[in-house]
Amino acid sequence: MVDLSVNLAGMKMVNPVVPASGTFGFGKEFKDYYDINILGSFSFKGTTKEARFGNPTPRIAECKNGMINAVGLQNPGVHHVIEHELPEMKEYFHKPVIANVSGFSVEDYAYTCELLDKEEQVGILEVNVSCPNVHGGGMSFGTDSKSAAEVTKAVKAVTTKPVFIKLSPNVTDIVSIAKACEEAGADGICLINTLLGMRIDIKTRKPVIANKMGGFSGDAVFPVALRMVYQVAKACNIPVMGCGGVSSAKDVIEMMMAGATAVQVGAANLINPYASKEIIEALPAECEKLKIERISDIIGVVE
Amino acid sequence: MVDLSVNLAGMKMVNPVVPASGTFGFGKEFKDYYDINILGSFSFKGTTKEARFGNPTPRIAECKNGMINAVGLQNPGVHHVIEHELPEMKEYFHKPVIANVSGFSVEDYAYTCELLDKEEQVGILEVNVSCPNVHGGGMSFGTDSKSAAEVTKAVKAVTTKPVFIKLSPNVTDIVSIAKACEEAGADGICLINTLLGMRIDIKTRKPVIANKMGGFSGDAVFPVALRMVYQVAKACNIPVMGCGGVSSAKDVIEMMMAGATAVQVGAANLINPYASKEIIEALPAECEKLKIERISDIIGVVE
Amino acid sequence: MYKIIENKKIARSVYKMRLEGDTSKITAAGQFINIKLDGYFLRRPISICDYDETAITIIYKVVGEGTEYMSTLTEGEELDCLVGLGNGYTLKDAENPVLIGGGVGVPPLYNLAKKLIEKGQKPSVILGFNTEDEVFLEDEFRALGCNTVVTTVDGSHGVKGFVTDALKNIDYDYFYTCGPMPMFRAIEGAATTDGQFSFEERMGCGFGACMGCSCKTKNGYKRICKDGPVLERGEIVW
């Protein structure tokens, strides 16, 4: 029997598989396909202080082995999440969940995190400083060490739960930003969010996405994600949640060998609602083939 | 009859298709597959002051819809290129060629460009400030506006031919770097070079690439390349050569609509030696379907 | 997996495909399936035209690479489909509903017509196309016993003009429609009763998870894929 359990900054998980924020809603749509309690945990849809409709449609474009989204953080707002989504989620998900939080100012982040920190269902706060789809906000916090650190400090000041900072890959030097977050007190780093990408409809001569550009993710981005996970895991002493292009048990293993303690599955859930389930089910056999007895043994084994 | 010709900073080309540096050698290997004079032009293998063996092998890794290379600028050095490669090339390629140049110091770049500038076969100098595969050199010039501008100035001071600066996509703000090059006198921008990526062999628990990380390119990177071409073409007044993930006539058209005056084809040539030929042959029909009479009309048509 | 048991051209660029497999998740006319195609990342949403215990019929138009690829598939090949997605049409109590379809908006109305007839209603049908060689399903609707009017923009078949030109001459107490946005706007301008519209939007997932397909309605935000594709006339923000 392969031991798939991992300990993510104190949160014990039966396996390292975590559906990524924005690709799993609040879990509701997936529970009709399978019992989502088999998951290590999941990260719920990016939540902000106020409700948001997000960007105009079309918000989705297809790419080779990937997709672009410009949802723009559509969410019902933190109060609605606490009053409705979390109580409802209790009925079908019986584990600590990861709360993904976004904001447009340092105060926003602190406000939303402080409220979610009080919810017993929340195991980890995942602070998204990297959403490329919101103007004048989000993105900039994650592309600059100073603001990333500032957000980290502000959130740490009002919370007791482990805080993971979710970083943007659209940067020159991911390591210095991750380190700045670590120094500011972050308990972990999650990466990557989406790459900024674009597609044009050559028939209409217009961008496919109403917002022109959007976040590119899916299988295609895996090598970039893996590289950043590797760089950050080597440079920092806090755990890393790997994310980006993961769609198989092998990808999970590769990401963990690069240094990830847990691995998020994003776009793969959208094109195959069973993706996370199938990955979890395939993990024991893949581990056996590779003579891995405890999956936690392989975290960061690559020199 | 669709008119495929474009004028790239004064260099007239019968079509916008240009095999990318490092994926076409000096053209020799491809002339056995087809008459390479059908090309708009091609960019030859990155040339440095001294000969280089490059990095240890393995230098190649496979990715979903793409590949990683860490060749590390293997080339025979500029003197050998001038004395042997160019005279030999004259026999089988009868058009101005694009000379791709790399260096490890500002002086290196100037030295190599000054020599190549004297070669009548060279139509454009493409200055690669973005190779991710060489330690302590290349990369850093392209990830910082100041050094990119410095290289541009140094090269412009010793050359009379159009100078294109080839930029790295591994940056936070591609626009400011491109603008710095424009202000420093660049005649055009070429982008993108490879994304920094990594793969791990989960059986041996080692990076697939001896150098650990390498340059990720191929179909997968197209949306990132397209986005950067769009951003830079909108922000600058000099022509852009688009590159990254192009493998079909439709991709060429999409890249041109985003703002590219010419379009480079890289990794696609490696997996299909006829790729550039097939693209050129497919262009007229694709243009007709889209009611494009002159391909130059679509450059940057997307708002 | 769903096995292709038929895939044939039925009009210009339009194909009919029959897929054998589990249909138990289908609960209403106007729902759609979401098809995974080899080499394409996102699934392709296509309305259910008709279904029985063992197979689903869809009708699709070749408009891009994915549907082009679909048209090359042959009998016996298998497709990974998510089935029974979306709300579908809500059957209203009306005597003489009219079903108005434009182009590849026509297919979902076929199973709807059957269901309305089962309920004892007498649906009329208006099918709008650009030109003669695009027309499909006309005979099938007539075979159901529906009063069926075809309009073509160039007058090459049936009534010359738009569906709204035909609508003027029909007695109806409710409408159901599916088709392109310009047709919807014309219907919104012309229709004299309540009705339901079935919308299209670019989709990430098709089952409500990604918020890729949201739209604003008078009843708040709705996901076209899950809370739609069918919206009631009264809730739509035009």
Place this chain on the structure above:
Amino acid sequence: MYKIIENKKIARSVYKMRLEGDTSKITAAGQFINIKLDGYFLRRPISICDYDETAITIIYKVVGEGTEYMSTLTEGEELDCLVGLGNGYTLKDAENPVLIGGGVGVPPLYNLAKKLIEKGQKPSVILGFNTEDEVFLEDEFRALGCNTVVTTVDGSHGVKGFVTDALKNIDYDYFYTCGPMPMFRAIEGAATTDGQFSFEERMGCGFGACMGCSCKTKNGYKRICKDGPVLERGEIVW
């Protein structure tokens, strides 16, 4: 395009595939083909085991995803292959050359043996495997009339030990080899004559364009795919 006319298992994890198509580009034994597989970006290089005017035989071992996929292909399917790549072995004038193959290094030696025999030479053959169920081509080499010795590490078939254990007992005036690096090192230590080694390296293109497969030799840098895969003993930098 090359049509698969045979694809069958011939030893543990080892398959023989025959591909029908143009073989006119093949100029020497020891050349390879480079195969494009659906869903994989880079081509897979596989040695030509044998060929005639109309078909190529390859023998491959399932070691990863690409070869796993290849093993599932069936007769009639087509593969996009670049054919006749690499230098191949140079036929030397020798009376009694020995061909030494290890594992899936064995295949290219088969056509080489044929060519040497055509030239009137009497090649001996040593085939090294780990264990009995991995052995292949033994009968075929014997059928050519070659003195053929099989070694297995565990002694389950033929001589127990390594190819170099068998080499001691053979009279030879030249050698040709293909196999894994540890075997090469052993041969380099044991062989008493000149010879040729066929190397493997991860490849980007397989036809000399990318410099992905370079190695240093005493005669300068060489590309395994174009200037190799066969190198002369004397030029190799170990």
